[in-house]
Amino acid sequence: ADTTSRPDKFIGIHFFNPPQLMKLVEVIPGEKTSQEVTELTKDFVKSVSKQAVLCRKDVPGFIINRLFIPMVHEACYVKDRTGATLEEIDSAVKFKLGFPMGIFELADFTGMDVIHKATVEMHLRDKKVINPHPLVEKMFDEKKLGQKSGEGYYK
Numbered sequence: 001a002d003t004t005s006r007p008d009k010f011i012g013i014h015f016f017n018p019p020q021l022m023k024l025v026e027v028i029p030g031e032k033t034s035q036e037v038t039e040l041t042k043d044f045v046k047s048v049s050k051q052a053v054l055c056r057k058d059v060p061g062f063i064i065n066r067l068f069i070p071m072v073h074e075a076c077y078v079k080d081r082t083g084a085t086l087e088e089i090d091s092a093v094k095f096k097l098g099f100p101m102g103i104f105e106l107a108d109f110t111g112m113d114v115i116h117k118a119t120v121e122m123h124l125r126d127k128k129v130i131n132p133h134p135l136v137e138k139m140f141d142e143k144k145l146g147q148k149s150g151e152g153y154y155k
Contacts, residue, residue, distance in 0.1 A: 001030035076133035108146030
């Protein structure tokens, strides 16, 4: 926003993939974004049959990835430390926490390239964000990206 001559008109919107299935859209106003632009953006999101969530502060990863990305890495650490299988961890997340997909299933759906790059970028901007788990690094390096490559955590 600071590089434009109209920072009051600058706003970010983050659709989730695949957008035809995912209803949530993050709306990210800048420090100088006008309330009018924020409301117009939320109205636009609603007009395309999506649900807007307002990110009140522009932090690396916004809201959802700020939660999801560390969960992927922590799920890897749980697997390492407890010996639980991918299926056991995903089942616990789905059937106890009520998530529609397990962490590893969602990671494969999202793509290890996206998760790896998001983690690196988030960590560069905020050192509190966890570095990639070695398995995430390995899968990224081996191009085991999930559904898009035919193999990730699952085949």
